[in-house]
Amino acid sequence: xxxxxxxxxxxxxxxxxxxxxxxxxxxxxxxxxxxxxxxxxxxxxxxxxxxxxxxxxxxxxxxxxxxxxxxxxxxxxxxxxxxxxxxxxxxxxxxxxxxxxxxxxxxxxxxxxxxxxxxxxxxxxxxxxxxxxxxxxxxxxxxxxxxxxxxxxxxxxxxxxxxxxxxxxxxxxxxxxxxxxxxxxxxxxxxxxxxxxxxxxxxxxxxxxxxxxxxxxxxxxxxxxxxxxxxxxxxxxxxxxxxxxxxxxxxxxxxxxxxxxxxxxxxxxxxxx
Amino acid sequence: xxxxxxxxxxxxxxxxxxxxxxxxxxxxxxxxxxxxxxxxxxxxxxxxxxxxxxxxxxxxxxxxxxxxxxxxxxxxxxxxxxxxxxxxxxxxxxxxxxxxxxxxxxxxxxxxxxxxxxxxxxxxxxxxxxxxxxxxxxxxxxxxxxxxxxxxxxxxxxx
Numbered sequence: 321x322x323x324x325x326x327x328x329x330x331x332x333x334x335x336x337x338x339x340x341x342x343x344x345x346x347x348x349x350x351x352x353x354x355x356x357x358x359x360x361x362x363x364x365x366x367x368x369x370x371x372x373x374x375x376x377x378x379x380x381x382x383x384x385x386x387x388x389x390x391x392x393x394x395x396x397x398x399x400x401x402x403x404x405x406x407x408x409x410x411x412x413x414x415x416x417x418x419x420x421x422x423x424x425x426x427x428x429x430x431x432x433x434x435x436x437x438x439x440x441x442x443x444x445x446x447x448x449x450x451x452x453x454x455x456x457x458x459x460x461x462x463x464x465x466x467x468x469x470x471x472x473x474x475x476x477x478x479x480x481x482x483x484x485x486x487x488x489x490x491x492x493x494x495x496x497x498x499x500x501x502x503x504x505x506x507x508x509x510x511x512x513x514x515x516x517x518x519x520x521x522x523x524x525x526x527x528x529x530x531x532x533x534x535x536x537x538x539x540x541x542x543x544x545x546x547x548x549x550x551x552x553x554x555x556x557x558x559x560x561x562x563x564x565x566x567x568x569x570x571x572x573x574x575x576x577x578x579x580x581x582x583x584x585x586x587x588x589x590x591x592x593x
Numbered sequence: 594x595x596x597x598x599x600x601x602x603x604x605x606x607x608x609x610x611x612x613x614x615x616x617x618x619x620x621x622x623x624x625x626x627x628x629x630x631x632x633x634x635x636x637x638x639x640x641x642x643x644x645x646x647x648x649x650x651x652x653x654x655x656x657x658x659x660x661x662x663x664x665x666x667x668x669x670x671x672x673x674x675x676x677x678x679x680x681x682x683x684x685x686x687x688x689x690x691x692x693x694x695x696x697x698x699x700x701x702x703x704x705x706x707x708x709x710x711x712x713x714x715x716x717x718x719x720x721x722x723x724x725x726x727x728x729x730x731x732x733x734x735x736x737x738x739x740x741x742x743x744x745x746x747x748x749x750x751x752x
Contacts, residue, residue, distance in 0.1 A: 322594045323615035325660055347658055351638050354656035357615045358636040367615060367658065394650065414726015415707060416644050416651040499725050 323357060324366045331375065331476055335450040337368045339472025344368050346474055348375075348390050349420035351413075352429060375424070375476060378402070386479040389424025393417070393436070404482070404489045408439040408508070411493040411500060424475045427460075428467065431527045432502035432570050435493055437464070438526035441534060442489070442508035445480040449473050464531040488512040492587045493526075494579070496570060503527040504571045505580050507587050517544050523555075523584070528563040528576060537561035538584065547588055556585045601662045603628065604672025612659045619643045619654035622669065630671035630699045634728075641727030644700035645669045651707040653726075670699035673706070682706060682744045689740035693731035700727050705741045714745055 326344075328334040338344045343365030347353040356364055375388035380401045387396070393409045396402050397418060412435055413421060426436040427447065440460055447463040448455060451473045460478065463470075483489035491508045495501035506526035511518040521542045523535040537558035545551035559581035565573045586593060596611035603626055610625040617636075622628045622645070631654050634642030638656040645654045646668040673680035682702055685691070692698045701724055708715055708723035715723070720741045721734075729737060 322613040324594070325597065325614045325658070327660070350656045350658050350661070351653070354617060354658060355637045358617065358655065369658070369661070410722075414641060414651075415704065415723060416641065416653045416726050417638065419647070419650040419652050420638075420657065499721055 323364055326366060326368045327371050328368060329371055331370065331450045331455075331474055334368050334370055335452060335472065335474040337366070338474060339452050341366050342471065346424075348422040348425050349392065351417055351421050352425055377477075380482075383482045384479060385482055386477055387423045388477040389422060389427075389475045391423045391477075392419060393421045393423075393426075394419045396423075401482075404486060405436075405439060408436055408491050408493075411435055411491075411495075411506070413500075423478060427463070427475055427478075431530065431566060432504070432568060434532055435503055435506040435526045438506050438524045438532040439491055439508040440478055440480065441524035441532050442491075442510045442522045443480040443483070444510070444522055445478045447478050448476040450476050461534060464533075467531060483510060484512045490587050490590075492583060492593055494583050494593065502570050505565075505576055505583060507580070507584055509584075509587060511542070511547065511588065513547070517546055517551075518542060519544060525563065525580065527570075528560075528565045528580060530564070530566075533563065535559065535562065535584075542588070547590075549589070552585060552588045555588070556581045559584045597660055599659060599663055601664060602666040604668060605666075614660075616659045617655050618645070618652075618657040618659045618662055618667070621659040622654060622667070628669050628671045630669045632696055632699060634696070634700075639728075640697075641700040641704065641724075642697050644703045644727060646703055646707055649707065649710060651704050651726075668703070668706075670702045673702060680706075682709070682741070685740040685744035686737070689736050689743055691732060691736040691740035697727055697729040697731075701729065701737055705744070708741070709745055715741075717742060720745075 326337050345353050345364050347367045347369050375390040377388045379386040396405050396409050445460045446457045447460050448457050493506040494504040503526055508524045510522040521539045523538050526532045538555040541554035541558045560577040565576035567573045599612050600609045631645050632642035634640035636655050638653040643655040644651050647665050704724050704727050720738050
């Protein structure tokens with residue numbers, strides 16, 4: 321069934337179009353929304369898009385990084401300043417998916433997809449959103465918690481602090497298919513080393529709940545400890561705490577809970593997958 | 594519902610079509626432009642059979658909104674050959690027995706072209722990465738990887 325396509329001049333106009341029509345979806349790259357349209361999802365009656373590339377800007381200002389919602393995964397891969405995100409982006413899709421897939425779209429990807437969002441969660445990203453009440457920034461964690469109820473809200477972009485050192489940010493995606501496939505689990509960790517101990521620890525998972533989540537119990541157990549077998553043992557033991565993974569074609573919920581600690585241990589110790 | 598006028602370049606030729614809202618680029622190419630080289634596989638962006646290039650970068654045309662390609666340059670497998678002369682990648686695919694049923698071949702060719710246009714001498718790992726979004730159920734991939742490496746090894750120009 322044909323749908324109406326609304327091409328808007330500004331994010332405010334697009335947000336208004338989204339909030340005034342329950343059947344409206346914002347479309348950027350298309351990898352999520354066009355799948356639903358092709359399936360004949362009758363819940364989608366209008367596609368809202370922006371005419372210009374205003375949301376496709378990458379800004380690096382000192383340690384602060386801003387990515388517009390329509391920045392593609394390919395654009396991240398072509399930006400040297402974002403090298404710590406390259407392993408994350410390379411783990412997603414094939415080249416064609418990376419040409420199309422966007423930062424904003426990834427925030428809405430349901431598991432087993434949305435690996436970049438897990439990485440952004442570990443980077444403590446803020447999300448800039450536009451609603452009928454204007455634009456505002458909110459923590460990514462808060463955004464994800466209310467995401468599926470926030471009809472009429474348009475994500476404009478994300479911003480975060482660059483990791484202090486290359487070793488302070490780590491990422492691993494566990495997939496069954498080589499060279500790549502959808503996630504059994506993806507793990508991103510912000511573990512800056514201060515005099516032999518890690519501080520300001522943030523660990524995030526993709527594929528372990530309905531959205532990307534922080535592993536708060538593991539974070540608490542790792543804070544102030546050294547990245548060695550003894551130092552990480554409590555974090556590994558608490559790895560599955562607070563998770564609620566799904567059973568899908570990739571893995572069962574039981575399997576995901578069983579292996580997340582194994583892969584967290586390997587990530588923290590810098591071992592091979 | 595009103596149709597929307599859409600203009601873009603298709604294999605170097607300007608085309609204009611009228612599309613329904615929500616039409617995919619794949620449908621526009623196959624049903625309105627008449628280019629049947631991009632294939633409908635999954636319609637979900639999962640198999641790569643519909644891969645075409647937009648301004649040189651590979652995309653999955655089945656999940657590309659047709660209206661988003663206005664003014665852009667689309668390249669498909671149909672535009673690879675030069676008259677009766679096959680593109681070196683097509684020749685390499687033939688000589689390496691890289692096509693069996695052939696359904697994935699147009700997508701594989703375009704994914705390979707996107708790679709070789711940017712990197713004329715890729716490693717085997719880079720070739721595997723380049724076609725990692727394209728599924729082939731016949732060949733086991735080895736002949737395809739070998740064909741792309743063989744084409745690259747000829748040191749041909751990729752225009």
